[in-house]
Amino acid sequence: MASLIGFYSLVFGICSSVAIIIFSIQNFRNPKKLNEKILILTFLQFFLVTISFLGLIISFVNSDFSNETVFNHSHTTKPLFYKISGSWGNHEGSLLLWLLVLTLFIFLFILKSGKQPTQYRILTLLFQEIIIIGFFIFLLKTSSPFNYIYPIPEEGLGLNPILQDPSLAIHPPILYFGYVGTSIIFSSSLSAMVVNYISKEWAKHIKVWVLISWIFLTLGILLGSIWAYYELGWGGFWFWDPVENVSLMPWFALTTLIHCILVLEKRLELTSWVIILSITTFTLSMSGTFLVRSGILNSVHTFANDPERGLFILIFLFTLIFLSLFVFFFFHKKETNNKSSFFLVSKETSIILNNWFMMYFLSVVLVGTTYPIFLDVISSDKISIGPPFYHKLIIPFLIPFLLAMTIGPRLKWIKSDLSDKFILIIFFIISLLLSLYIVKTLKIDFLINSILISFVFYLFFITLRDFFNKKYNNLSQNIAHFGFSLFLLSIIFNNILSSEVITNLKVGDTFKSEKLKIYFENITQKNEKNFESFVGEFVVENSQGDVFIMKPELRIYNQPNIATSEAYIRTSLFSDKFMTMNLVQNQEYFNVRYQIKPLMIWIWISVLMITLGGLMSIIKKNEN
Amino acid sequence: MKIFKLLTLFLFLFSFCSSYAEQEKLEQKITKNLRCLVCQGQSVHDSDTEFANSVKLLVKKKLNEGLTEKKIYDYLKDKYGEWILFDPKFNKKTYFLWLLPILLFVIGGLLIFKLFIIRKN
Numbered sequence: 001m002a003s004l005i006g007f008y009s010l011v012f013g014i015c016s017s018v019a020i021i022i023f024s025i026q027n028f029r030n031p032k033k034l035n036e037k038i039l040i041l042t043f044l045q046f047f048l049v050t051i052s053f054l055g056l057i058i059s060f061v062n063s064d065f066s067n068e069t070v071f072n073h074s075h076t077t078k079p080l081f082y083k084i085s086g087s088w089g090n091h092e093g094s095l096l097l098w099l100l101v102l103t104l105f106i107f108l109f110i111l112k113s114g115k116q117p118t119q120y121r122i123l124t125l126l127f128q129e130i131i132i133i134g135f136f137i138f139l140l141k142t143s144s145p146f147n148y149i150y151p152i153p154e155e156g157l158g159l160n161p162i163l164q165d166p167s168l169a170i171h172p173p174i175l176y177f178g179y180v181g182t183s184i185i186f187s188s189s190l191s192a193m194v195v196n197y198i199s200k201e202w203a204k205h206i207k208v209w210v211l212i213s214w215i216f217l218t219l220g221i222l223l224g225s226i227w228a229y230y231e232l233g234w235g236g237f238w239f240w241d242p243v244e245n246v247s248l249m250p251w252f253a254l255t256t257l258i259h260c261i262l263v264l265e266k267r268l269e270l271t272s273w274v275i276i277l278s279i280t281t282f283t284l285s286m287s288g289t290f291l292v293r294s295g296i297l298n299s300v301h302t303f304a305n306d307p308e309r310g311l312f313i314l315i316f317l318f319t320l321i322f323l324s325l326f327v328f329f330f331f332h333k334k335e336t337n338n339k340s341s342f343f344l345v346s347k348e349t350s351i352i353l354n355n356w357f358m359m360y361f362l363s364v365v366l367v368g369t370t371y372p373i374f375l376d377v378i379s380s381d382k383i384s385i386g387p388p389f390y391h392k393l394i395i396p397f398l399i400p401f402l403l404a405m406t407i408g409p410r411l412k413w414i415k416s417d418l419s420d421k422f423i424l425i426i427f428f429i430i431s432l433l434l435s436l437y438i439v440k441t442l443k444i445d446f447l448i449n450s451i452l453i454s455f456v457f458y459l460f461f462i463t464l465r466d467f468f469n470k471k472y473n474n475l476s477q478n479i480a481h482f483g484f485s486l487f488l489l490s491i492i493f494n495n496i497l498s499s500e501v502i503t504n505l506k507v508g509d510t511f512k513s514e515k516l517k518i519y520f521e522n523i524t525q526k527n528e529k530n531f532e533s534f535v536g537e538f539v540v541e542n543s544q545g546d547v548f549i550m551k552p553e554l555r556i557y558n559q560p561n562i563a564t565s566e567a568y569i570r571t572s573l574f575s576d577k578f579m580t581m582n583l584v585q586n587q588e589y590f591n592v593r594y595q596i597k598p599l600m601i602w603i604w605i606s607v608l609m610i611t612l613g614g615l616m617s618i619i620k621k622n623e624n
Numbered sequence: 625m626k627i628f629k630l631l632t633l634f635l636f637l638f639s640f641c642s643s644y645a646e647q648e649k650l651e652q653k654i655t656k657n658l659r660c661l662v663c664q665g666q667s668v669h670d671s672d673t674e675f676a677n678s679v680k681l682l683v684k685k686k687l688n689e690g691l692t693e694k695k696i697y698d699y700l701k702d703k704y705g706e707w708i709l710f711d712p713k714f715n716k717k718t719y720f721l722w723l724l725p726i727l728l729f730v731i732g733g734l735l736i737f738k739l740f741i742i743r744k745n
Contacts, residue, residue: 234670352739356732364725371721381717384659386667386710393725565672582672591672 003067006055007146013048013103014136016041021129024122031118034110038125042110045132046103053087053100056145060087065156068147069093075158075559077530085169086159092145094172098289099135101173101180106132109184109209116197116205123191124184130323131183134316142309158559161531167227175220175247179285181213182250185257186282189275190324193331198275203265208618210261214254215614221247222607233565233580235500235595237603240390245369246288252362253281258614259351259358266413267348272332273355279324287317343414350408357401364393395452398488402455405484406462409477424462431457442496453492460485476620480613487606490599500595506588517541518594521549531557536581536590550579550594576600647687654683654693657710658700667710 020041027035056069060083065071073090074083088097106128113121139145162168188206192198224244229237238244257277263270290313343349368385375381410420435453463482467475501518503511511518519539526533534554541547553566563583570577575598582591655669660676668676668683679700686696700708712718 232666234666236670239666352736356729356736359732360725360729363728367721367724371718375717379717382705382707383712383717384707384710385712385721386657386659388657388711389721393722397729585674593672 002055002058002062003064003146003148004055006052006059007144009048009052009055010136010140010144010146013045013052014133014140016045016048017129017133017136020045021126021133024126024129028119028122028126031122034118034121038122039110042103042107042125046100046107049096049100049103053096056093056096057084057087059146060084063156065154066148066150066152067145068149069145071149071153071156073159074156075530076155077559078159078164079529081166081169082159082164086163088172089159089163089169092139092143094176094289095135095139095143096145097173098176098180099132099139101176102128102132102135102183105180105184109188113205116201117195119195120188120191120197120202123194124187127187127190128183131187131320134319138312138316142312155559158557160560161555161557161562161564162231165227165231167223168231171220171223171227174216174223176289178213178215178217178220178254179250179289181209181216182254182278182282182285184209185213185278186324189278190327193275193327196331196333198264198271200265200268203261203274204621207258207261207265208621210254210257211614211618214251214258215611215618217247217251217254218607218611218614221251222604222611226604229600230567230569231564233567233582233593235498235567235578235580235593235597240368240385240387242369243292245365246291249362249365249369250281250284250288252358252365253277253284256355256358256362257281259354263348263351269348270352272334275328275332279321279328283317283321286320290317345411347408347411347413350404350411353404354401354408357397357404360397361394364390368393395448399451399455402459402485402488405481406455406459409474409481410462423465427461427465428454428458431455431461449492449496453489456485456488456492460489476613476616478613479616480610483606483609483613486602486609490602490606494597494599494603497598498595500593502591502593504584504589505592506590511592515543516594518592520590520592523590530559531555536592538579538592538594540577540579540594548577550577552579552581552592554581554583554590571601573601574598650693651680651683651687654687654696655680657697658683659708659710661704661708 020038023035023038023041027038056067058064059067059070060074061080063070063074063076063083065074069087069090069092073093074086078086087093106125109128110121110125113124185206188202188209189198192202192206221244224247225237228239228244229235257274260270260277261274264274368389372383372385375383407424432454434457435450438453439450459481463478463485466478467482501511501513501516503518505511505518505520507520507522509520517540519541521537521539523534523536526535532555534556535551536553538550538552539547540550548570550568550570552568554563555566556563565580565582567578567580569579575596578595578597580593582593584591652669656667658668658679660666660668660671660673660679662673662675663671666676668679682700683696686699691699697709706712712721714722
């Protein structure tokens with residue numbers, strides 16, 4: 001029943017979208033004010049998709065296995081929370097969620113953009129409706145979450161246990177808020193181009209959407225990383241895996257956009273670049289969703305299994321890209337004020353530098369992620385591209401990037417002199433000495449490290465000092481940049497100072513080294529609703545004489561039958577202690593892995609700080 | 625800026641020549657650069673499957689036999705294919721992979737440079 005309602009609200013939803021298009025075209029020709037019906041219809045469209053989404057959730061909650069999606073991804077013994085989150089943990093459901101956020105955002109856009117020109121608002125709505133209808137058709141035609149199966153199966157196939165986790169349950173919705181926010185930026189920049197509204201006012205208005213999408217995207221990526229850290233059991237948080245990269249690419253593009261839209265807002269420059277970036281960001285977000293959900297990233301062949309879906313995605317993407325290029329070439333007017341010029345030492349030059357490097361980082365990730373796919377298609381050679389590739393190409397370029405990030409915000413618009421030269425130099429010397437000292441005491445022989453560390457410290461000290469500098473009042477920017485320096489510092493020291501012990505132990509055994517003693521005290525078994533749990537109890541004693549207990553867990557899920565290892569983590573301000581245990585095949589031994597990960601919590605805190613910078617920027621805008 | 629970049633490039637190349645003294649660290653480094661073929665997106669070092677464990681032992685054995693890091697990579701590549709290496713070698717299959725980002729960086733720089741020159745004249 002719920003599935004049926006869900007399906008039909010989708011059908012009615014697409015009707016309301018068509019109605020919106022008809023009314024919008026009428027209204028566009030006669031643009032005195034926005035037709036009230038349009039606002040009501042956008043709400044109706046959102047409402048219908050919400051009903052449809054609720055229909056899917058109810059089917060999941062009731063374990064209605066006559067619904068194919070529920071059958072494939074749920075199970076009666078699953079806890080309620082994961083039944084609900086399971087509804088968007090699959091291809092069909094996640095596309096429905098995308099559509100839901102799309103319709104919500106366009107409704108909010110129409111509601112909140114009252115001060116903008118009517119024609120611009122309507123045209124943005126029209127472009128957005130093209131995307132929305134595309135998603136409706138895609139859902140109904142190739143990936144309906146409401147397919148019926150008969151005879152009705154007794155039991156479902158279950159959700160992958162590693163997805164049964166609170167942070168991963170809310171990770172997709174948050175990430176999608178970020179992704180879908182970029183569609184508003186896309187439609188808005190296209191329509192602003194057509195009605196010739198690319199102006200300082202437009203920049204001011206769209207900046208809020210850019211910031212909102214960016215905040216959600218950042219938080220979404222953060223949640224994914226935290227999940228990878230404690231759930232995948234190897235103690236890392238970023239592996240340059242294609243699925244991760246795909247979310248990082250729009251993030252780079254959005255971060256670039258945040259910076260260069262400032263130039264547009266203040267000086268009405270770089271208009272073409274802002275538009276190109278808006279289009280790029282959305283294209284990356286959308287191809288990202290498709291790439292992850294279609295499975296093409298893991299293997300080209302899964303994609304070919306369902307050619308209809310793949311074909312639709314490709315046609316849809318190309319239509320949108322073609323449409324945006326068409327609009328760009330026919331409607332975009334070049335900047336007319338040719339007199340303006342960029343001086344070498346100015347805020348805009350440093351922002352251009354930022355853009356240049358950001359685009360480089362983006363291209364590294366883009367090439368690294370897609371290259372194996374192309375190579376496989378062309379020559380059927382399989383190669384892997386992992387962390388070493390990205391580190392080699394990104395780390396050296398971080399150094400000039402950091403310098404621009406330190407100096408740039410201190411410069412003024414148009415033409416500037418560097419003030420406080422003395423202090424800047426003093427801080428640089430301090431950072432250099434500090435990093436040399438650290439590199440020497442830790443006996444790291446990577447020369448690149450010492451340079452990188454000194455520049456990160458430089459950014460750290462300068463931004464830290466600016467918190468107390470009254471002359472300098474851009475708090476949101478300062479927090480974000482400070483957060484970034486903290487982020488890099490935490491990652492670098494986490495990388496250098498991490499240590500680990502891997503050993504096989506059975507109950508009663510003790511592992512001993514100079515620095516560490518691990519005693520395997522006992523193991524207890526518990527039966528949970530949908531898994532069997534084995535909790536080990538280890539007494540760890542370190543060289544300082546601290547004694548503490550670690551309780552890593554092994555879970556054997558019943559449906560599907562998969563064993564997962566749950567890490568036990570003791571977090572403190574200075575370092576995380578991280579322990580996992582695994583079964584050793586056919587033996588009474590367990591493989592125990594104990595890691596010390598310094599400054600782990602600061603990685604999360606610093607990302608939250610960066611996000612806070614964005615949030616404060618929005619609040620500041622509203623106050624003005 | 626130019627000198628600076630040359631300097632970084634030089635230092636960067638230099639850093640690759642430096643080597644670890646201890647075998648354990650080398651072992652870690654090698655196994656972190658190997659893909660666990662039966663898992664999804666994990667290195668041999670981080671994985672605990674039977675496959676990963678056997679490769680770990682294999683790397684240890686080969687190191688004890690006196691093989692260099694590069695030789696071990698070559699050996700594993702012959703055995704399991706290039707898919708197992710996370711750090712793709714620079715050869716005719718990967719010219720584009722390594723050079724394309726750098727090329728884009730240079731093109732971007734030229735574009736920005738053009739923007740300055742044209743505006744100034």
